[in-house]
Amino acid sequence: MANTADMATPAASPLRSALRRYGTSYLMLLPFLALFAGFLLWPLANSLFLSFTRFDGINPAEFTGLDNFRRLAGDARFRHALGNTALYVVASVGLGTLLSLGLALAFNGTSRPHRIMRTLFFLPSVTSSIALMLMWKWVLFPSDVGLANTVVGWFGGHAVAWLATPGLTVPILVLMSVWGGMGYGMVLYVAGLGSIPEEYYEAARIDGASTWQQFRRITLPLLRPVTTYVVVTGLIGAFQVFEAVYIVFRGTNNVGGVLDSGLMIVPYLYDQGFTHFRLGYASAIAWVLFVIIFVLSLVNLRLGRAMKEL
Amino acid sequence: MRRTTAVCGTVLVALLSAACATSGQSETRQADQNAPAALSFWSTGGDDETAIFQKAADLYKQSHPNVTIKVQTLTWDDAYAKLLAAASSRSGPDILSGGMTWTIQFGARGAMVDLRKHGLDALKAQAQPAQWESAVSPDGSVYGVPLDMSTFALFYRKDLLDQAKVTPPKTWEELVAAIDKLRAAGVRKPYSQDWGNLDWIGYFNYLYQAGGSFYTPDCKPALGTPQAQQALTFWADLYRKHGAPTATVEGSDALDTGTALVVAGNWIAKGIDVNKPELKGKWAMTTLPAGPAGPTTFIGGRAIGVTSFSKYAQIGADFVKFLYSDEAITAIVDEAKKRNLPFIPPRADKVVSASTFTPEQAQVFEASIRTGKAAPGCPGWDESAGDVAKQLQSAILGKADVRTALAEAAKVMERNAG
The missing domain is CATH 3.40.190.10 (Periplasmic binding protein-like II)
Known part of the structure; x- marks a missing residue:
């Protein structure tokens, strides 16, 4: 009897059987999917639509086609933010990756001192970034009451205007980023180092390889997947730098600090959207940033794969 | 694979179509102004400042038993973004205070009530002339009036x-x-x-x-x-x-x-x-x-205005007007003194007499304010x-x-x- 019914509705049967089989699972996934659609897909689609409009956040959006993207191409401040961000990304990701690897090599043992050092270096990664930025602001406090200037004073130097000297802005941002992020990279590298079989090193030593040769020919190639991960996530995080600029450097009427020396893409986006009521333009900036990160991540992944094949 | 792409494409198109339907304004229907009313006032500043304006709101309730005004704090750092979110969803406060030009910015985009409709342009006679000029929009609209001076x-x-x-x-x-x-x-x-x-x-x-x-x-x-x-x-x-x-x-x-x-x-x-x-x-x-x-x-300070999405625009405007009265200023200043807060009232004649500063300090500020100028309103x-x-x-x-x-x-x- 059941067979007859199934033959009568052949199209419905696979769906029905799938529902019978996976229905409970889909039901369990529903809350997540609802949240995913409501808080990720919907804002994403909205932002894509808004990037083609003039929208002040209050009045209805007005479709303007590619105007926002054309304006971006001629926006000197956006280009300045892009340049600053590129410099910051290269320096912070490059230095951060190197130092993470250095720390992992130095403290990858199981002894108590190594574990303590790993915990200490990892601490900034589990601390609120707002708290960290406020701490940096205090360290770099102008006049001679800030910690940095107190140290400078011990060596007989004059107080430095850390936050009001344009040439120091990007280096300070890089320092804050590397200090805050190298512990996280270190933990990943320590895990990577632990997965390299000890036999490879033994064989290399028997063949007379020096420590440097072991590092170059065994450690580095086998850490490539970890390096790719550290670099890609580092790139994404660095392109999205916001708190450091907004909390530490926004001292004047300008979100980018003195002479826009710390202007990065996301603070510029925020400024355009939430201070100047240009949410359509801000959305266009967000999508340009997405494309940049996407392309760079793709290049990085492909590069990692190509090097593996060499 | 092809099916997944098709599903993703359909979802994206659906979402984009829905996104296109975003926003749309309509006139806010006013509530019965004689029925009990609960208004919210978002005050940009600290909690102590909220408390001094709450004193004025409580005093207002004594003469308007049907009206309850709850003052809430907005910190300077995120006030602007929160107000924009509120204006965007048209569901925020009835009354807001913030930087001198904020009410002009929000007003120009239709988020504030032109207080001239409620006769508040009469407050010009009591305000410091340069500060008043700075609070008024280039087209003459009064979306906010000075709340205090600095x-x-x-x-x-x-x-x-x-x-x-x-x-x-x-x-x-x-x-x-x-x-x-x-x-x-x-x-x-x-x-x-x-x-x-x-x-x-x-x-x-x-x-x-x-x-x-x-x-x-x-x-x-x-x-x-x-x-x-x-x-x-x-x-x-x-x-x-x-x-x-x-x-x-x-x-x-x-x-x-x-x-x-x-x-x-x-x-x-x-x-x-x-x-x-x-x-x-x-x-x-x-x-x-x-x-x-x-x-x-x-001369700087804060401006206060009534949002266009308030159901109680008339009451809100009346409360703003009340803040210029002798009794409201006295209540605010008394509470500010208790909390050791700096406060200079927006009324030119009260800079010294209703100051929370020492008489000598108030004299210095009065001298600066008398010849002062405010931010350009161009x-x-x-x-x-x-x-x-x-x-x-x-x-x-x-x-x-x-x-x-x-x-x-x-x-x-x-x-x-x-």
Whole structure:
């Protein structure tokens, strides 16, 4: 009897059987999917639509086609933010990756001192970034009451205007980023180092390889997947730098600090959207940033794969 | 794979179509103004300030038993973004307060009620004229009225000035001479600026004291004048020749760490004796040194208005009007005194008589306010302010000469004027 019914509705049967089989699972996934659609897909689609409009956040959006993207191409401040961000990304990701690897090599043992050092270096990664930025602001406090200037004073130097000297802005941002992020990279590298079989090193030593040769020919190639991960996530995080600029450097009427020396893409986006009521333009900036990160991540992944094949 | 792509594509198209339907405004239907009403008032500032305005709201309830106004704090850091989110969803506060130009910005986009409809333009007679002008939109709409006032003063360390045998400077020339004498007497930090450091607000004082202005009366950029150049040259020299720090140090910290002369906002006067007890009796304040055209000083403050999405626009406007009454100002000031808060009422006749400052301090602020000017209310100023500040910084930091910096600033103002 059941067979007859199934033959009568052949199209419905696979769906029905799938529902019978996976229905409970889909039901369990529903809350997540609802949240995913409501808080990720919907804002994403909205932002894509808004990037083609003039929208002040209050009045209805007005479709303007590619105007926002054309304006971006001629926006000197956006280009300045892009340049600053590129410099910051290269320096912070490059230095951060190197130092993470250095720390992992130095403290990858199981002894108590190594574990303590790993915990200490990892601490900034589990601390609120707002708290960290406020701490940096205090360290770099102008006049001679800030910690940095107190140290400078011990060596007989004059107080430095850390936050009001344009040439120091990007280096300070890089320092804050590397200090805050190298512990996280270190933990990943320590895990990577632990997965390299000890036999490879033994064989290399028997063949007379020096420590440097072991590092170059065994450690580095086998850490490539970890390096790719550290670099890609580092790139994404660095392109999205916001708190450091907004909390530490926004001292004047300008979100980018003195002479826009710390202007990065996301603070510029925020400024355009939430201070100047240009949410359509801000959305266009967000999508340009997405494309940049996407392309760079793709290049990085492909590069990692190509090097593996060499 | 093809099916997944198709599903993703369909979802994206559906979402985009839904996104296209975003936003849309309609007139807010007004509630029965005689029925019990609960209004929310988002006050930008600290919790103590919320408490002083809550006192006024409680007093209002005594004469309007049906109306309850709940005041909530918005911190300065995220107030603007929260207000934008509220205006976007048309579900925020009935009354809001914030920076002087905020109500104009939100009003121009249809998020504020023009208070002229409710007769609040009559408050002009009680307000400080320059501050009122600054609160009114270029097209004459009154989306907000001043809620309080702030201004500048020159704070100084009496002990350091005595040590260098210097009297508080009254003119630009005396200021420069005082800095030189202080330095000669071994004072390492003779001068610094807190409020407006490297910013257009700092330049504002010198510009108007030199007889210049940001705009002509018909809102054309006016930074190409000899007065504007004289002002910027003098201000930049304070940094470049006379060692004013480019990094901003909060006024009371600057006094505490040995700065002899500090240009700062009036509000620091309330906190110095409390937060820096060792400075008690060692500091005093006076008006800013006058320039060639006089002592004109910047007047800032907050504005208050009623949102266009409020169901209680009439009641909100009535409450705003009530804040200008003697009884409301007395209630606010009494509570502010209890909390040691700086507060200068928006009414010109109350600057001294209803001040939370000492009579001597209030006299100094009154003198500054009497001849004061407020931020330009010309179209495009808000969009230009950041870029103008950047041009001023480039002159101070030696990246551009004074004339070029001002010409570039004027170009930005011209462009943003529309």
